Each structure stands twice: as C-alpha cells, then as structure tokens.
Amino acid sequence: MGYYSHNDNYYNNRRPSRRSFVFLCIVSAVIGGLITLLFVPLLNRLGYFQQNNEEQQQASQQFSNSKTTSVKVNSQITEAVNKVRSAVVGVENIGSSDDPFSNENVKQGTGSGIIFQKNNDKALVVTNYHVIEGNKKVQVVIPLSNDKSKTVQAKVLGYDRITDLAVLEIASAGVTEVAQFGNSDSLQAGEPAIAIGNPLGPQFSQSVTVGVISSPKRTIDVTETNATDVIQTDAAINPGNSGGALVNVAGQVIGINSLKIAESGVEGLGFAIPVNDAQPIIEQLINQGHVPRPYLGVQLYDLQEMLPSAWNELKLPTSVQNGVLIKTVDANTPAAQAGVKSRDVIVAMNGQSVANSSELRKYLYKQKIGSKVTLTLYREGKKTTATVTLAEGPQS
Template sequence: MSLFDDDFYSSKVSRKTLREHLGNRKRGGRWLGRLRNQKSVQLVVLSSVTTVLVIAVLYGLLFGFSPSSRHGSSMDFSARAVEASDHIRPAVVSIINEQKFSLELGGGPLEQDAEQSGVYREIGVGSGVIVQKDEQYAYIVTNYHVVASAHRVKAVLTTGEQREAEVVGLDQITDLAVLKVDAAGIGQVAEIGDSSKLRAAEFVMAMGNPLGMGEAITFGVVSVIRETVPVSLAQNGVLDWEQEVIRVDAAINQGNSGGPLVDLNGRVVGINSMKISNFGVESIGYAIPINNVMPIVSELIDSGYVSRAYLGVMMLDLQQYWSRQELEAEIEGESTLNLPQEVYEGIIVLEALGPAKEAGLEFNDVIVKLDDTKIRNTRELRRYLYNQKQIGDSIVVHYYRGKELLTATVTLGENKPE
C-alpha cells in the first residue's frame, strides 16, 4: 500500500472526488471574487478621499487658511476680501484740501493767516482712516502732504456726509498728520493690526479716494516687508530724508495717500503714502508701517507735534553747492567757501539758530562730522540726530571755516513749532 492516498495524488481521480473538488473551487472562487471586488471598491474610495483632502489642504494654504483668520477656519478667498473690506470701510474717509483765493480778478491763493475776504476752492484730495474716538471727537490719520498747505480741511464719510476737520498735529518727517471731526454718528473705528507680522506675498488691500473719484479698493501683495527709500521732504527733488516703508504691488494712485493698507482680516497694517511713477514702472507703491504710525499719532494727539532733538541750522548739501557752481560761474550773494581741496562732502550752514548759534556756528561753516560719525549730506545729519540723540544731549560738531577745521559742542534743544 502506498504511503499516499491514491484518491488524492493519483492521476486517476474518482468522479465523486472530482465533483466535490470542483464544487469547492466554485464556492471559493465566488468568495474570492467578492473579496477582490470589495478591495477594489475600498481602494477607489480611499483614493478619492485622499485626493479631496489634498486638494482642500492646498486650496486652504493658497487662498487664506490661517489659524488667525477671523473665524479660525479656512474661508473662500473672495469672501475673506469682501468681509475684510466691509469690516474697515466705515472707518475710511476722503480728505478735501481747500485753499482760500482772492475775489479780485486773477487773484491767487491768500496767505494762511490772511483775513481778507475770499473764496475756498478745492486744490487737492486724499484719504484717511479713523483710528480713535472719544465722546467728542473722532481722530483721523492721513499724510502730511495731503493737508500741509490747506487753509481748510473737510472729511467725507462713506455715507457721503462732509464734515469740517481740524488739524490736530502735523509731522513732515514721517509724512503723517492727525485730524479730528465731530464724533456724533460715527460708530466705526479701524482695527489696528501688527505690521511686524506681515510676510512677503501676503495679500493686502489699499483703500481710499484715488483721483477724487470716490471710494475705491485695489488689491495686491506685499513685495517687501521693510524697505528704506529716500524722500524729498519739501517735494523739490532734493532727497533729504529716508522713510521706512512697506512695498506693495497694489495700485496706490494720487488721492490714495493717507488711506489704509488693510490685511485680509480687515486690520490696518499701513498708511498708503507714495508710489513710483517713472515711465515703464508698474505697481510699485509704498505704505508707512502701522507700528511706526501709531506712536506718532499718539504724540500728535497729545502735543500737536513730535518732539525731536534740535540742532538749529538752516542747511544745504555741499554737493548741491558744487553742482550749482558748475551751472553758474558766480551766484549772486553767495560767497566762496575756500575749503581744502579734499573737502567735497558735508553740510553748509546757511543760518545758525538757537543751540547752533549759541555754540558759535556761523553762515558758510561746513559741517563734516557729528561726534565720531562722518556727515556727507542732510539725510545723514538727520538720521544721526533723530535716531541717536535726545533733547538735552551734547553733540560735538566738526566743521570747516574756510580751510580751518574747528569743533563746537552743542547742547541740543527741542524742535517746538513756532
């Protein structure tokens, strides 16, 4: 007898065994088929769910999912922009700059303190945003250059109502101004954000009154979080100060100045200030970071001006003088400096006032150093004075009087407005 069961291993299989074997295969095949079908369905479902989740996450990352969003969850990008706009819009105002003109034929603008009869005419428009309110007044932030030359200022609310605005304080250095209007009926005050938390490529909106056309919103991204650009305080083409700004590609047109730069949570992160408008340049605008704005606003509301160290010199860049000398062989009323040949950068004292006069500085002295810091132009003098010195500090001024290098110790005063 074989060690194996012939009915199982032999090539000769009985019909009964064959029927039983085939029956078991059919039942097993149906079971395996059902199992394979179930696994296929599960795989399809799992793949679909995974795809949906991946798309949702990517959509959220690209279009506004943020733990700090107003509702703490992802929202439709367009809906977030609309909500942010609705949140801030009632606090945005238009600013009208008016000057008084003579009634005489061909009469020009009157002086600021003129008492003569005349008529007010609109000479410029800008924007502003309400950042503070008490029982009596609502306080509006705008740009210095929007209202600096105004004889009268009006604020236009989003309802279309015009209100007389009073200038609380101006600061040319930061290009900021604060106005106040009657608070009656004003319920919305802008929510202030944190400009230090801005990120490159973050979406922002510039709001205001471009070209006097009324309320408008432009959209873009933050290009550079922090940038320093040279500016002309007198707007005469002479670059005599440096402004710290946020660069954006949202359109900032004439009239947008002073309006808010807003994030997608409806919070003010900057004050629109200027743009580059050279031929071939597209969408390069600048806003003053709100973290720089609010301390100035508080000081303007409290004091009407920003207190800074005061040297007391009317000045001209030495390089400007050389340029002028090249254009004109002799300038009437302007004496020759007679400086050493190697001195070609510095600050010419046109008039010494207050602290500088008391220390002995005179007309045509040329300042070349403050303490141990070389001074080549007005920008560098202001930067050192405003960033490194306080009222009451002493400063050593190194200057040339003709070919002689002298020093004077100046006790800095305060730049109180006249």
C-alpha cells in the same frame, strides 16, 4: 434625331388630368383619417400616450425642482477688507475761490483718511498733510452701510510737514468702525498688502487694490533737504489714495499711503508711511498740535554739490568724500553755544557717518530735546569734535 429629342404628341396624350390628381388627394386624406380613428384608442389602451405624459410631467417636475446656487468666497483678503474698510473715509480740502469777486468756498482737493480712535462723541482721523494743506476748512466723508455717505466738518488738531501727517477731529455720529494699528517693523518683502482709499475722489470711495510688500523699508527724498523711511508696495496707489490705509491680511493698518512715483514707463511704485513711525508723531499732534524737534541752528550745504575748487579751499584730506558744509551759524543757537563755526564740515554725529544734509536731519530728528550729541567735523583741514546740547527748534 438626336438623343435629347422627344415626341411631343406622345407626352401630351399620356399626361394625367388635374381633376384626377385632386380626386386622389381627397381619397388619401379620407383613408388616413379612418386609420387614425381606428388606431388611437388602441394605442391609448396600450398606455403609449400615458407613458409620454408621465415623461413630460417628470421633466417638468425636475425643472421646477432645480435650484439656483451661489458661491460665497471668503479669503484672508476679503476678511481683512471687511474688518477695516468702514474705517477708511474721504477727506475734502475746502478753500477759497480763485475768483476775486466771489466769496464761495470750493473743493481744492480730495484724499483719504483712517479713523483710528473713537471717544464718546468724538473720533480722530489720520491723513496726509498734503491732503489738507492750504485749507480754509476740511470735511470728512463717512461711508454708511446703505451705500450712502455722510459729510461732516473736521477740526485740524495738528499737522507736520516733514512726515506729511495730519490729525483731524470729527463728531463720532455715524462712525461704526475704528482701525487697528499693526506692527510695520515685522513686515517682510513678498507678503500681501492691501491698499484702501478714494482714488480720484468720492466716486471711487473705498476702492481696494491688492499687491505685495515690495520692500519693508526704503529711504527716499521727500524734499531737497529731507528724507524719510517708507514702505514700498506694488498695490495700486493713485491720486486720492493719499492718507488711506495700507493693510495686512490680519486687517491691521501697517502704513498710511502717501505717494507714488508717476513717471512714464514706471508702474507699481507706491509708498506708505510705516505706522510704527507714524504713531509717535500722531500722539504729538494730538497733544501739542505740532511735532517738537531738536535743531542745531545752522544752514547746511552738501559737500557733493560743491565745485572741486571749493574743496581745495576747505583743505579736506583726500579720505573725506562725503559730508555737510556749515554755511552759517545762527546766533544764540545750540551750535553757536557749542563753538561750531561757519565753513566747518560735519562728517558724523554720535559716531554715525552722515553723507549729506538729508541723512544728518534724519538722524538728528530721532534725538530727544535736551540731549547731547557729538559732532565729528573738519575745521581748516583738521579733525575735531563739538558737543551740542539740543534745544527745541522753532515751529517754522
């Protein structure tokens, strides 16, 4: 016999019956019920259940007395945004449809603008020229306090291609805030900068991005012949932000967002027109509709763009490495009256060296109409000067 064998008859004779098991359960239940009936009144008199009830009531009271708290976050940035945000509006360029059989007007583009003046029933908005360029009409979208907006027609008072600025006039109904201009000449690299505008259109109206002033002053080429001074910032500026506000922590507009460098692998290169440079342009656009500028009446060509063989024909000394070649001189212009000739090479204006045509125009446009400037130039390899009395250039 193995160790795991057993006697089946023995276990069958010893197994209790099912009836005995049921009877045992009934007896146990009766005894348990009697014990409960006897001891519950005793425990109640001792205060056991009262104590538990009081603990439950206290816990319930503590839960009902709990409060929901909220944290109010205020900072220089939020205060600055609240101060100027309502003055930043949307600008819509409305043009004609490309369909030759349709007379419908279509939205050609959107941008941003800044309400900077309010007089009785009129308000003035500054924006970028490229936002309204080629328009048939212009609309301004004014934000309202109930998260809605109001679209009004705008009149173009004036624009300037060179500085990329335009001034619009709208009805002042619904205008609640007017932006305050700051001092862009006092900016420092590293101070906070806040960009407010409508990136990608009205669905993201009054978006706020924050960064720093990367450089208070950069000179960049905006066209092949013109350069301009701008504020560089790393605050995100996207299509639709053009014409919006660049704001300091005091809630003052220090720049008008204008452009960004959008190349693969390039981030954080946004630019704004300094407000100190923009203000005199804005005043001229309000009063005259354009910006009167002095001109010479010449066609220019950068010396650095010329072939070495052409340098030899000009007979320039080796010390001259930069300058501007005069290709032609228009008749009856300030340059012609001063004796300036074709093939002259300008190297300085009022003693300020000019390396290319962009620098020459930048310096020239800062002069007053009717003032005199002295050109330092080379003619047939010889250094000479010419004094030009500046006249107002044609608007074109």
